[in-house]
Amino acid sequence: MDEDKALIEAIIARQESALESFYRKYSGLVYGFALRTLKNPVDASEVMNEVMLEVWNKASSFAYKSSIKTWLLSITHHKAVDMVRRNVRHDHADESEIDLESSDSLSCSLEQGEISSENSGHIKYCMDALGMAQRQVVYLTFFEGCSYPEIAATLEIPEGTVKTRMMHAKKLLLACLGRLIPKWD
Amino acid sequence: MTDSNHDENLMALLPWYVNGTLTEDERQAVEALLQRSAEARATLETLQTLQTDIKAELQEPVPGDLGWKRLQKSIHSQPTPIPKTQRDRPIWNRFLAAAAVLIIALQVGLLLKTPTDTTPQLLGTKPGTEQLQDAQLYRLVIAPDARWSEVEALLLELNAQLVDGPSAVGVVSVAIKAPADQAETVLEQLNSHPAIEHAQAVRNE
Structure with missing residues (x-):
């Protein structure tokens, strides 16, 4: 039995020490994806807590059809989208206005001065300017090293949509970086 | 499919060529494209740089011990799920079990004795009102790099109730229960501790 399977079995048996080991192993994966999706550390911590609580309560529902990584990323995605919806409702906006595809601020002019002189932060800045859906695909591909079928399974979208989102994201990202850093121009 | 569509x-597969997750067939097809297309080679180089920069810049610290403590608190505060076997037991079975327990309790005279609550105060649970009487409340912001064990040690040292x-x-x-003239000293002690980023006294309600 591999280590992850043993951890899941122990979590199903309500062994808190197994949950702690699981948390230590996967909290970075969950928190990082939540943070990149939501762009807010407080909301990302909240989502991470909800995801781990779901693992504790529903580990028996994991059917080993996907990897644990894909399973966790998928739960994180759903919890993060719920969080976005809750925040939108909280802000008294019409829920139908949520557009996960649209870029958040790329239409705004990018001020060179907003980025530090050492160019640090430029990737984060341009990533955050992408729409949530595009940002997720870029992050899962380049940071988490996910294949496009894994991303499609995580986000529950067709594989073709993953490629389309990547194509648009790449164009916007390179345009943004090109305006800020000479090497990207 | 025309050659240009192909x-x-x-080209759309290049990001996953860069992260090394294509199937063997896809990888070979992309490598053939790279041999015949300068545009594909230039895009590949850009994507490789992008991946390196993303990996370097998006590394974030995780909540660590604090996140785990919070999760522990969440799992302890939720209602205990009733095991499926108990849920599925017929109702008369549960009635009989309850009746049996009652009879046994009567026999051993448990009902004659008033129980005394000696449950210790658990960390993370709200103390009773009597425990807060004469105590000063403080709000603490824990330093991001602090370990929970350091915070625990400080709370024990000050005999503080969470x-x-x-x-x-x-x-x-x-x-924290302390004589009124020592409230400032306690606050200074909290603020000077490396595990505490900021401490402030709050008015008891």
Whole structure:
């Protein structure tokens, strides 16, 4: 039995020490994806807590059809989208206005001065300017090293949509970086 | 499919060629494209740089010990699920079990004795009202690099009761019993501790 399977079995048996080991192993994966999706550390911590609580309560529902990584990323995605919806409702906006595809601020002019002189932060800045859906695909591909079928399974979208989102994201990202850093121009 | 459509489809696979997750067939097709297309080679180089920069820049610290403490608190505060076997038991079975327990309790005279609550105060649960009387409340912001064991040691040293938290952003409320003229000293002690980023006294409600 591999280590992850043993951890899941122990979590199903309500062994808190197994949950702690699981948390230590996967909290970075969950928190990082939540943070990149939501762009807010407080909301990302909240989502991470909800995801781990779901693992504790529903580990028996994991059917080993996907990897644990894909399973966790998928739960994180759903919890993060719920969080976005809750925040939108909280802000008294019409829920139908949520557009996960649209870029958040790329239409705004990018001020060179907003980025530090050492160019640090430029990737984060341009990533955050992408729409949530595009940002997720870029992050899962380049940071988490996910294949496009894994991303499609995580986000529950067709594989073709993953490629389309990547194509648009790449164009916007390179345009943004090109305006800020000479090497990207 | 035309050659140009075929090449466009292969160009779309380049990000996953870069992260090394294509199937063997896809990988070979992309490598053939790279041999015949300068545009594909230039895009590949850009994507490789992008991947390196993303990996370097998006590395984030995780909540660590504080996140784990918070999760522990969440799992302890939720209602205990009833095991399926108990849920599925017929109702008369549960009635009989309850009746049996009652009879046994009567026999051993348990009902004649008033129980005394000697449950110790658990860390993370709200103390009773009597425990907060004469205590000063403080709100503490825990330093991001602090370990929970350091915070615990400080709370023990000051004989503090955890009233609330830690929240997702590392804020806890504690009650500390100390003579009124020592309130300032306690506050200074909290603020000077490396595990505490900021401490403030809050008015008891």
